[in-house]
Amino acid sequence: MNQYETVIIFTPVLSDDDVKRTEEAYKDFLRSNGGEIVAEERWGLRQLAYKIKKKSTGIYYVLEWKAPTEVSAKLDVQFNRDENVLRYLTVRLDKFSIDYNNRKRRGEIGRKAQKNSGKPQEQEA
Numbered sequence: 425m426n427q428y429e430t431v432i433i434f435t436p437v438l439s440d441d442d443v444k445r446t447e448e449a450y451k452d453f454l455r456s457n458g459g460e461i462v463a464e465e466r467w468g469l470r471q472l473a474y475k476i477k478k479k480s481t482g483i484y485y486v487l488e489w490k491a492p493t494e495v496s497a498k499l500d501v502q503f504n505r506d507e508n509v510l511r512y513l514t515v516r517l518d519k520f521s522i523d524y525n526n527r528k529r530r531g532e533i534g535r536k537a538q539k540n541s542g543k544p545q546e547q548e549a
Contacts, residue, residue, distance in 0.1 A: 425490045427462065427522055430499070430514040433482035436469060438508055443483055446508055450487065453502060459491030463529060476510045488517075488525060 432450075434443055451461055467484035476482070496514055503512045517525070527533050 425458075425460075425492055426496075427488070427490045427517045428496060428514055429517055429521075429525070430487045430489070430512060432485045432487065432503070432512045433472070433476070433510045434485065435477075435508050435510055436479055436481045436483055438483065442508070443485070446506070447485055447487075450499070450502070453499065454489050454491055454495065457491060457495045457498060459489050459495055462488040462490060463525070464488070479510060482510050 434446065438446070447464070447466075451464075454461065465486040467486065469481055470484050472480055472482050496516075499514065500512075503509050515521075524533065
């Protein structure tokens, strides 16, 4: 099984309940196709760099998951059919990306690491 990371931008007109329902639907879709959810992050409403479908903001959601290779193509079809999805990007992670994401979640890299140490430290790539 490969590990993937997907960034989804939902339309900003959705309510919080609608967003959560849509997120759960995609997680259920992955589980029903033999996938496993590794991590998820809700980034919330953010300004877009350029308008997409006449929208200047979007609700960002990041999902990290493991699944067989063919599931990625099925998920793309689901995203393309969903009118609530403005854009999405799915990337297969290599061993370095997986290690980086794990260390970031543990707080060894990024803003959490700086807050915990009390002094700025060099960012690792």
